[in-house]
Amino acid sequence: MSFSIPSPPPPDGSDPLAVVLGEVLDADAALAVAEARRTRALARAGRLALDVMAGQRASSREAEMVLREVASEIAAAGCLSDRSVQAQIGKALTLVDHFPATVDAWEAGALSRAHVQAIVDAGTPVPLDKRGEFDVLAVTTAEGLSPGRLRARLATLAERLQPTTITERHQRGREERCVRVVRGENGMSDLIATLPTVLAVGIYDRLTQQSRALIDACNETGSPVSACADGTSSSGLGQPIVSGAAFGIDGVGDDSDERPEREMIGATDVLKHDATVVGAAAVAVAVAAAGSGAAAGAGAAPGAAAADRRSTDQVRADILADLLLTAAPDADPTRTDDGPGTLGAIRARVQVVVPALSVQDPGRENIDPAELVGHGPIDIDTARQLAEATRVPWDRVLTNPVTGAVLCTDTYQRTAAIDRYLRARDRHCRWPGCTAPAVRCEVDHNLDYALGGKTHVCNLCHFCQRHHTQKQFTRWQVRQLAGGVIEFTSPTGRIYTDHPLPYSPAVRFVGDDSPPSGIPGRQPAPF
Structure with missing residues (x-):
């Protein structure tokens, strides 16, 4: 096989690909210059705060109030989060103060943001007295390398400059272990646990073995995995799902005397709840079964279980959720006998807003979705399962049918009315x-x-x-x-x-050719 060498582009630069390539490279260089300038500006903002903090008493300096003040000013002007801006200021100070050669090369267009991030990630663990040397060597090493290949080279370079052993650094690294949530799309999120590698791999291996054993057992017996006859979760670790006998479609339970009053007000019923999450895997399995066409409660026989088509990854995730939400930790100093202590009795809490009409008519969920406060919309099946599983009463929120503003709240359990109103209004x-x-x-x-x-x-x-x-x-x-x-x-x-985030209004005006609202017992408007 032979390859022909392409001829050089015409001197007038009329080769379309060459023109596009030049535009991309010029844009990359301009972007690098702009990003480097912004980084230097953020670093100057951070120094302004540090200079003021140096002259204040220790308590204010520890609280970093001045730095928060500066970050809030920049964030508000740019419609950003002050937390993210404060984090950006911190990163900018680190870059400008400890990696000056990298910033210079970035501003000259020799490095991209990805290259700079790779250098900072690899160079941060390097001791301060060696970081200048690492900075210069890293810029030299980066020439002609992609960010992925650069990371491997920098890891070796950083290791050579470390004055301590891997064992000693691991002991310090254990102090950074944590758990965090990263919001995803379509009602999903990543739960990330930073742990010692041995523990992380061990946890993953145990989950894998448990999921395979569960699938193998069901394959041998021919029984479905998704749910037991008594409604417990797939792994047998969760608590049974409790039917929501007090949970009415209209959000007021069995008390029908209030219905005429609500219709006179013309307000939207919204179910708001600080829910306790129990049997999480059971909820996930029930929702998955409903999504796969299983008739959950729609003519199915009591206790009938849908066929389970979950993959090993899905079973592994469901078992993890069950273990974390329902099991009691062994290291519980509050235990006085063989039973669970205070830690084992603690249950997860989430704040959920469920529009009553969306529960009644799931086809409305895109128009008026259920919401996990602070994280965004969730599917109506999960919201319904939470409503049925929880033992804590829901607050009913009456809202203005046009503006969506909160009018009042009520509940069947005595609570602080002001707090209920504020939670409903602010969210x-x-x-x-x-x-x-x-x-x-x-x-x-x-x-x-x-x-x-x-x-x-x-x-x-x-x-x-x-x-x-x-x-x-x-x-x-x-x-x-x-x-x-x-x-x-x-x-x-x-x-x-x-402004308070309004709830979706109950009244919407549609054209003559639009279908009726779908609300049972309600006729289309005569206009």
């Missing part, structure tokens, strides 16, 4: 850009109680602990306007407003 931290769910936030007096502020919904809102502290100890000013609108004044005098 998450009200600081610009923050999505922390209200169940993990603190209720703040916008005008301090000591200064005459009222303990009333017109002077209260939810802030997460970070932003509650920031409101108290920085120059940001907060006040509440009519309708639950929160007004923020930044240290530079800029004003930002945060």
Whole structure:
């Protein structure tokens, strides 16, 4: 086989591919220059905060209030999260202060963002006194290499500059173990646990063996994996799903006397709940069965189980969810006998909003989806399973049918009415850009109680602990306007407003050729 050598492009540069290639390279170089300039600007912003912090008392310096103040100013102006901007400032300071040669090469267009990230990732563990040497060598090594190949070279380079052994560094690395959630798409997320490699591989191996044993056992007996006859989860580790006898389609249980009053108000019924998650794998399996065409409760015989078509990966994930949500940890100092202690009795909590009409008519879920507060929409089958499984009563939220604003809340269990209203109205931290769910936030007096502020919904809102502290100890000013609108004044005098996220309105006007709303017992509007 022979290959012909392409002729050089015409001198006038009319080769289309050569023209496009030149445009891509020029854009890459301009992008690198812009990103490097932004990094230097963020580093200067960080130094401004550090200079102010150096002259303050230790408590303020430890809380980094000034740095938060600067980050919030930049974030609000750019419609970003102040947490992400503060993280960017930290990374910019690290880059400019510890990898100057890398930043110079980046600004010159010799490196891309991916190359820079590879250098920072590999160079951060290198001791400070060796980091300058690593910086220069890394820029030289990067020439002509893709980011993937560069990482392998840099790992070897960094290892040579380490003054300690791998064993010693592993002992320090164990201190960074953590668990975090990374939001994904389509109602899914990644649960990431940073653990010692031996433990991580061991956990994965045990899950694999358990999933294979479960599948093999069902193949031998011919019984389905998806659910036991008593409604317990697939792995047998979860708690039974409890039918929601008190859960009515309209969100008010069996009390039908209130129905005429609700229709006179014309408000949307929304089920809001701080749900306790139990039997998670059972919920996942039931939803999977419904999605595969299994008739869950639609004419199927009681206790009938659908055929299970889950893969090993899916079974492994369901077993992991069951183990983490229902099993009691062995290392529990509160245990006094063979039974579970306080840790084993703790159950996971999530805050869920379920539109009642979407439960009644699942075809509406794209128009008015259920919501996992702080994370986004979830499918209506999962929301329904949570509603049926939980033993904690739901709050009913009555909303304006046009604007979606919260009118009032009620419940069949005595709770703090103001707190219920605020959770229904705010749903998450009200600081610009923050999505922390209200169940993990603190209720703040916008005008301090000591200064005459009222303990009333017109002077209260939810802030997460970070932003509650920031409101108290920085120059940001907060006040509440009519309708639950929160007004923020930044240290530079800029004003930002945060409006309560409205619920979907119940009344929608459609054209003559559009189908009826699908609400049972309700005729199309005569206009």
